[in-house]
Amino acid sequence: MKLQLALDSSNSQEAKHILEKVSDLVDIVEVGTPLIMKEGVKVVTEIKDAHPQLEVLADLKIMDAGDIEARIGFEAGADIVTVLGVAHDVTIHRAVDQARILDKQVMIDLIAVTDVRERIDQLEAISPDYCCVHTAFDLQDRGMDPLREVQLVQSALKRSKMAVAGGINPKILPDIIVYRPAVVIVGGFITNHSEPRRAALEIKELLA
Amino acid sequence: MKLQLALDSSNSQEAKHILEKVSDLVDIVEVGTPLIMKEGVKVVTEIKDAHPQLEVLADLKIMDAGDIEARIGFEAGADIVTVLGVAHDVTIHRAVDQARILDKQVMIDLIAVTDVRERIDQLEAISPDYCCVHTAFDLQDRGMDPLREVQLVQSALKRSKMAVAGGINPKILPDIIVYRPAVVIVGGFITNHSEPRRAALEIKELLA
Numbered sequence: 001m002k003l004q005l006a007l008d009s010s011n012s013q014e015a016k017h018i019l020e021k022v023s024d025l026v027d028i029v030e031v032g033t034p035l036i037m038k039e040g041v042k043v044v045t046e047i048k049d050a051h052p053q054l055e056v057l058a059d060l061k062i063m064d065a066g067d068i069e070a071r072i073g074f075e076a077g078a079d080i081v082t083v084l085g086v087a088h089d090v091t092i093h094r095a096v097d098q099a100r101i102l103d104k105q106v107m108i109d110l111i112a113v114t115d116v117r118e119r120i121d122q123l124e125a126i127s128p129d130y131c132c133v134h135t136a137f138d139l140q141d142r143g144m145d146p147l148r149e150v151q152l153v154q155s156a157l158k159r160s161k162m163a164v165a166g167g168i169n170p171k172i173l174p175d176i177i178v179y180r181p182a183v184v185i186v187g188g189f190i191t192n193h194s195e196p197r198r199a200a201l202e203i204k205e206l207l208a
Numbered sequence: 209m210k211l212q213l214a215l216d217s218s219n220s221q222e223a224k225h226i227l228e229k230v231s232d233l234v235d236i237v238e239v240g241t242p243l244i245m246k247e248g249v250k251v252v253t254e255i256k257d258a259h260p261q262l263e264v265l266a267d268l269k270i271m272d273a274g275d276i277e278a279r280i281g282f283e284a285g286a287d288i289v290t291v292l293g294v295a296h297d298v299t300i301h302r303a304v305d306q307a308r309i310l311d312k313q314v315m316i317d318l319i320a321v322t323d324v325r326e327r328i329d330q331l332e333a334i335s336p337d338y339c340c341v342h343t344a345f346d347l348q349d350r351g352m353d354p355l356r357e358v359q360l361v362q363s364a365l366k367r368s369k370m371a372v373a374g375g376i377n378p379k380i381l382p383d384i385i386v387y388r389p390a391v392v393i394v395g396g397f398i399t400n401h402s403e404p405r406r407a408a409l410e411i412k413e414l415l416a
Contacts, residue, residue, distance in 0.1 A: 010276065010280060033271075033272065033273070033277065034273065034276055034277055034280055036245060036248070037244060037249055037268055037277060037280050037281070038248050038249060038280050039248040039250075040244070040245065040246050040247040040248035040250075041245055041246060042247075042248075060245055061269070061271050061272075063241075063269050063271070063292060063319060063320070064241065064269070064319060065241070065242065068218065069241065069245060072218060072242055072245050072246050084271060086292075086294040086320055087320055088319075088320055111271060111296075112271070112294055112295055112296055
């Protein structure tokens with residue numbers, strides 16, 4: 001199981017500062033959507049240059065123009081870009097085609113997909129590398145339970161690997177590990193912790 | 209009817225150069241998603257500073273964290289930000305709330321909304337300023353006809369104003385005008401034209 005650190009701050013200095021403290025503990029570093037909106041993909045380039053041993057994911061949440069937008073992420077140094085599962089199939093196809101050409105990867109974000117089982121069957125035909133179960137940040141504080149989704153996605157996926165995101169902390173993690181996701185995505189528990197390294201170590205221990 | 213110029217180039221110098229030539233002919237200038245991915249919202253700030261008389265729309269295609277992401281656009285100088293119609297209602301609510309607080313506006317992008325009529329009824333309850341009928345760029349060359357959607361959206365909208373986008377040129381525009389959209393969004397026909405000003409004048413004449 002890989003640990004993906006989501007840098008969701010909208011300040012790249014702060015994000016890089018946190019990453020410095022935990023870079024040896026994570027496998028994938030995610031440059032979050034707000035950070036990219038604010039500063040553009042140069043943040044991706046800077047983080048990849050500073051940490052070439054890490055995989056860098058650009059959370060572009062691509063919805064249109066799959067080839068053009070995926071290329072913007074990959075050319076900036078991203079190893080993985082995200083595409084929305086609610087996008088049209090052709091958009092996802094074009095992003096995945098770019099990934100194949102450039103030997104990079106695509107993670108589908110399943111946020112707001114209504115019929116997850118049906119959609120995964122359609123998505124598997126396009127062969128994205130990962131499908132991410134994602135409880136919308138905006139819904140977490142309304143008591144949505146991400147575990148039901150995790151179970152559903154795990155049973156539906158055949159070829160793509162599962163990533164799990166959404167308010168993951170050491171309390172909920174053991175219940176998620178049961179479903180053997182390829183990637184566990186942790187954001188706030190590490191980045192908002194008074195001691196980010198201690199928080200990352202705590203997660204790492206559970207993943208071992 | 210307002211004319212919105214979509215700057216979809218991924219090079220801000222080129223985009224600004226085109227805008228210089230036609231700024232007196234357009235009402236709203238859209239900073240496209242690829243441009244924001246590439247350079248961040250500073251492009252929005254630069255364009256607003258250079259053309260304070262124009263409304264500036266940041267095509268953020270917000271899908272999550274509606275308040276945080278809308279604020280990033282508005283604080284950069286955007287008058288309007290886009291939120292995806294396929295996003296969770298709470299995400300749209302939060303973006304619209306930010307717009308009300310800051311006296312700004314939200315345009316919902318209906319791309320990939322499956323049941324447009326049902327979704328518009330739900331969206332109207334949130335009172336976004338605009339709903340944009342948007343044929344995904346990736347689908348245009350597969351023979352999708354945007355007009356059926358325009359008709360459907362126009363008949364469904366009650367409070368929000370309609371914007372229409374997707375490969376609009378002088379040939380298709382007269383058929384769209386029939387539905388009296390509040391905003392007509394034109395990109396490539398102007399930006400890829402050998403004489404962008406002549407192209408914009410041609411559109412302007414049809415809107416008069």
